[in-house]
Amino acid sequence: MKFTKMHGIGNDYVYVNCFQETVENPSEVAIKVSDRHFGIGSDGLILIKPSEKADFEMEMYNADGSQGAMCGNGIRCVAKYVYDYGLTDKTSISVDTKSGVKYLELTVEEGKVREVRVNMGSPELQTEKIPMIYPMDKVISQPLNVHEQIYEVTAVSMGNPHAVVYLDDVKNLKIEEAGPYFEKHRAFPESVNTEFVRVIDRNTVEMRVWERGSGETLACGTGACAVTVASVLNGYTEEEVTVKLLGGDLKIFWDREKNLVYMTGPAAVVFDGEIQL
Known part of the structure; x- marks a missing residue:
């Protein structure tokens, strides 16, 4: 399995481009790759997938194999990945997550994404x-x-x-x-x-x-x-x-x-x- 390790201010995940790779059992893979001694070492696994609702879909798993709903640092890395690795040339993109579609603005310098602004949606207090x-x-x-x-x-x-x-x-x-x-x-x-x-x-x-x-x-x-x-x-x-x-x-x-x-x-x-x- 080909992967890219990325981090948002130290919150690190293993990213897999599912336009090219197939991950059969993501929970098990997340546990394996997250291990900092026997694996790659990360806070979890994030799959970048095609989406019918948005430009891309992000599917995330925690280090213990449980599926997560949303990761703010992770979604910024998804934005960097899809731009830097040529999956999009847009600087405004949408990403579908388990907690809804998020909208991102990419700041690009010298052909690479430097920072990302994410509309994280509305807080829920109920x-x-x-x-x-x-x-x-x-x-x-x-x-x-x-x-x-x-x-x-x-x-x-x-x-x-x-x-x-x-x-x-x-x-x-x-x-x-x-x-x-x-x-x-x-x-x-x-x-x-x-x-x-x-x-x-x-x-x-x-x-x-x-x-x-x-x-x-x-x-x-x-x-x-x-x-x-x-x-x-x-x-x-x-x-x-x-x-x-x-x-x-x-x-x-x-x-x-x-x-x-x-x-x-x-x-x-x-x-x-x-x-x-």
């Missing part, structure tokens, strides 16, 4: 649609007992569920202890991605993320969007926010009039290769 089991229809800074500790949680879906928690210090957080308890918490029937956030100023936040199915990753695009929405709702920031992640920065803008969230960030090719499956 608990039943996130889904979250909670005695209120919206959860904005509400208490949640996680492993006998009370956290103030804001719940947002960006096509996938997010729990946003504000802390004074995220650098020293033992995320590998707290993360799994959030991920599998009974309040989240489909499990949850958890963002631990420190507000720096009205336009800047710092976050670490524990992703369902992958553990801590260097970046999560949908998470950065959820954090921006949560930060505005809690009165901590303006609508335009730089989100600082372990792998780099993302620029997020929540257009409240249209209720759309836009994410801008880079995408990079690491290498092309071939693997025996």
Whole structure:
């Protein structure tokens, strides 16, 4: 199987061009290629496929083989791949995902995509649609007992569920202890991605993320969007926010009039290769 390893600010996936390759059992392949010792090493597998609804379709699998709905960093790499590898010459493209069609604007320099702006769609705050089991229809800074500790949680879906928690210090957080308890918490029937956030100023936040199915990753695009929405709702920031992640920065803008969230960030090719499956 031919593949390209790419990353969006350190959130790395193995990309397969399914215009040329056929992947029979993507869940098993995802587990194999994601292994950082016995495989290629990645946060998961992303298949780039033809689509009847959009210019392309993106099908993603987490490192544990579970299928994901949407990955903000991954979709920027899809945009870079299809342009840089000659599958399109358009700088405005649409990509179908499990959480709907997304629209992307490509910034091209010297024939290569440098950064991508993604219309990530509208945030969902209704608990039943996130889904979250909670005695209120919206959860904005509400208490949640996680492993006998009370956290103030804001719940947002960006096509996938997010729990946003504000802390004074995220650098020293033992995320590998707290993360799994959030991920599998009974309040989240489909499990949850958890963002631990420190507000720096009205336009800047710092976050670490524990992703369902992958553990801590260097970046999560949908998470950065959820954090921006949560930060505005809690009165901590303006609508335009730089989100600082372990792998780099993302620029997020929540257009409240249209209720759309836009994410801008880079995408990079690491290498092309071939693997025996």
